[in-house]
Amino acid sequence: MFVFKFQQVLDYRKNVEEKILHEFSDNKRRLESEGLKLQTLIEERTSLIGELKKMQNVPVPAGNIARCVSYIERIREDEAKQKQIIDQVNKQLEAKRRELLEAVKKRKVMEKLKERHTEEFEKNMRDLEQKNSDEMAVLRFGWREK
Secondary structure (H helix, E strand, O other), X not given: OOOOOXXXXXXXXXXXXXXXXXXXXXXXXXXXXXXXXXXHHHHHHHHHHHHHHHHHHOOOOHHHHHHHHHHHHHHHHHHHHHHHHHHHHHHHHHHHHHHHHHHHHHHHHHHHHHHHXXXXXXXXXXXXXHHHHHHHHHHHHHHHHO
């Protein structure tokens, strides 16, 4: 029975890869969530601008218009902050992607080593079986000759 002497290293690298993959997935979900927040802010601002345009045709107190304009400006500021957050999360996601690729490479190196060791073990076993077979044939031939 073949036993890979670096199995613990391979298992460790698989665990590390899994952990990084979970972190990558979390970052990806966060990026999607932050993108939805930005989209909501943009839709809200667009809606308010539409309402402000409707107010042009109807007499409205100046205070209401001023509040609406200041609220639109506040939403624009929030959009700018949200874009910064998205950029930050995007950078984190890209860093995790690179880290994940490195972990995958390390795991694949160990799997390739295991594969080579397995093939070498199987070849040695075949050679040993062939040697035993040859020995048995020689012994049988020797017994027949006697």
